[in-house]
Amino acid sequence: AQTVTQSQPEMSVQEAETVTLSCTYDTSESNYYLFWYKQPPSRQMILVIRQEAYKQQNATENRFSVNFQKAAKSFSLKISDSQLGDTAMYFCAFGDSGAGSYQLTFGKGTKLSVIP
Amino acid sequence: GAVVSQHPSWVICKSGTSVKIECRSLDFQATTMFWYRQFPKQSLMLMATSNEGSKATYEQGVEKDKFLINHASLTLSTLTVTSAHPEDSSFYICSASRPVGGPLEQYFGPGTRLTVT
Numbered sequence: 253a254q255t256v257t258q259s260q261p262e263m264s265v266q267e268a269e270t271v272t273l274s275c276t277y278d279t280s281e282s283n284y285y286l287f288w289y290k291q292p293p294s295r296q297m298i299l300v301i302r303q304e305a306y307k308q309q310n311a312t313e314n315r316f317s318v319n320f321q322k323a324a325k326s327f328s329l330k331i332s333d334s335q336l337g338d339t340a341m342y343f344c345a346f347g348d349s350g351a352g353s354y355q356l357t358f359g360k361g362t363k364l365s366v367i368p
Numbered sequence: 369g370a371v372v373s374q375h376p377s378w379v380i381c382k383s384g385t386s387v388k389i390e391c392r393s394l395d396f397q398a399t400t401m402f403w404y405r406q407f408p409k410q411s412l413m414l415m416a417t418s419n420e421g422s423k424a425t426y427e428q429g430v431e432k433d434k435f436l437i438n439h440a441s442l443t444l445s446t447l448t449v450t451s452a453h454p455e456d457s458s459f460y461i462c463s464a465s466r467p468v469g470g471p472l473e474q475y476f477g478p479g480t481r482l483t484v485t
Contacts, residue, residue: 285472295459297412297476343411347472354400354465354472358411 254279254346258359265334266367272319273329273362275344285347286320286327287356292340300342303327331364339366369395372464374477381452381484389447389480391462397442398464402474403435406459418445452484 255278265271277286288300303311303320310318315335319328331338344359371394381387391401400419404412418424418439426432434456436448445464449456459481463474 287473289476294478295406295461296478297461297463299473299475302473354474355402355414355417356474360411 254281254348254357256344256346256357256359258342258344258362260362261360262363262365264365264367265331267334267336269334270330270332271334271364273331273342273344273364275327275329275359277325277327277344277346277357279325279346279348281348286318287345287347288316288318288327288329289343289345289358290338290340291343291361292337297343301329334366336366336368338364340364370466370475371395372398372462372475372477374462374480376480377478378481379483381482383453383484384451386448386450387452387482389449389460389462389482391445391447391464391477393443393464393475396464396466398445398466399442400465401439401445402463402465403437403445403447404461404463406461406479408459412461415447449482452482454484457482457484 257276284305286303290298290300301313301316315332317330341361343361345356347356373392375390403415406412415430416424416426416437418437420439420442424437439445461479463476465474
């Protein structure tokens, strides 16, 4: 079974600064996907960014980028120019495309607070 | 695109009664839908996976007879909490994934807060 570990329960960052959220995972699969989801106070889960394991290039989406280290099984999220609206819970998730069911395994989350 | 709705967003019911939560994919056909439960300040816990036209697959420890899941069409899945008790109070979230060959990510509904009194 896959496991996802987020070692930072809470983090804070000053507005306009950069912050990195950590995520490690454990799997024996070679073909998989990794995701970062954001859950703001509204509790709506929002996809932030996605990375396919077979792609060496790190995914980027505007102010959000990842550092994907496949050998180290590490998948960190960098948020640049932090904004107040980035305040949320962030969940790292692992998706095993080979399983056929497309289930996601979530980490316990990191609560990010952006301070004005 | 890829919008998922849930209804109701908030429900209060009395102990011993049943409550149904609907999950709809509004602009795509979802071959697979997932139901999660989330306790305060915790992560999402997968309860079951449902595929259109077949029985749901429940995670270990989830009571099948208590949490009835029906995936009647490619756009609708329902979760019925039967004989609800206060310990069933929680935040329930559904998600849907596109057909095989599309992106793997799940699209989430806004969640339903269930309070059992």
